Amino acid sequence: MQFPRALPGLAAADVDRLATVPICTLRGIGAVLTAHLSQLVKDTDGYTDADGAALAGVTLDLVAATLAHHLGALDALTPETRLQVLLRRIDHFIERRLADPDLSPEVIAAAHHISLRYLHRLFQARGGPTVGARIRQARLERCHRDLTDPRLGRLPLHMIAARWGFTDRTHFSRLFRAAYGVSPGDYRNTRNSSG
Known part of the structure; x- marks a missing residue:
C-alpha cells in the first residue's frame, strides 16, 4: 500500500520514523486497518469513482x-x-458480532465507552442508516448470501437466520421480504433452481 507522507494529524518525520518498523495487525487498531484493507481488496468491482474517493479518505x-x-x-x-x-472501530465491532442476538446500540455504546446518545449522533452525522438499521441490514445481507450457498442448502431457514442473530422466524421472514421483495424460502428455491 502506498500513501502520501503527509497524513492527517501526523508529522512527516513521524511517518518516516515508522517506515521500517513492523506494525502489529493482529489486534487493536492494526487489526481494524487489516480488516478494512482486506474488504477493499475483496470487493473492488463494487465501487464507483465516488466510492473510491470516499474510501481513500477513510483508508x-x-x-x-x-x-x-x-x-x-x-x-x-x-x-x-x-x-x-x-466509527471504523464501531463498524468492525458490529461486523464481528452480527451473530449475537443481543447485539444492540446499548451494547455497542458500552463497548466503546460512549453514551447511547453520542452513538446515535455519530450515525446521524454520517448520513447513513441508524445503528439498529445498520445491524439489521448487515444481518439480512449475510442471510441473503447464505441462502445461495450450496454448502448450506440443507440448513433450515430458521438456522440460517439464527446464525446471524435473528431469533424469531416470523420477524426474520417479514424483514427479508421487506428488504428483497420475496420470502427467504422463495428466494432460496428460485436461486437454487436457476443455478
Missing part, C-alpha cells in the same frame, strides 16, 4: 490512526481522524 484516516497509535500519539490526531477511527 488514509485508518493508516494515520494506526501509525499514531504505534507512536503513542493517538491524542495528537485531528478530531476528524479520531471520529473516523471511532
Whole structure:
C-alpha cells in the first residue's frame, strides 16, 4: 500500500520514523486497518469513482490512526481522524458480532465507552442508516448470501437466520421480504433452481 507522507494529524518525520518498523495487525487498531484493507481488496468491482474517493479518505484516516497509535500519539490526531477511527472501530465491532442476538446500540455504546446518545449522533452525522438499521441490514445481507450457498442448502431457514442473530422466524421472514421483495424460502428455491 502506498500513501502520501503527509497524513492527517501526523508529522512527516513521524511517518518516516515508522517506515521500517513492523506494525502489529493482529489486534487493536492494526487489526481494524487489516480488516478494512482486506474488504477493499475483496470487493473492488463494487465501487464507483465516488466510492473510491470516499474510501481513500477513510483508508488514509485508518493508516494515520494506526501509525499514531504505534507512536503513542493517538491524542495528537485531528478530531476528524479520531471520529473516523471511532466509527471504523464501531463498524468492525458490529461486523464481528452480527451473530449475537443481543447485539444492540446499548451494547455497542458500552463497548466503546460512549453514551447511547453520542452513538446515535455519530450515525446521524454520517448520513447513513441508524445503528439498529445498520445491524439489521448487515444481518439480512449475510442471510441473503447464505441462502445461495450450496454448502448450506440443507440448513433450515430458521438456522440460517439464527446464525446471524435473528431469533424469531416470523420477524426474520417479514424483514427479508421487506428488504428483497420475496420470502427467504422463495428466494432460496428460485436461486437454487436457476443455478
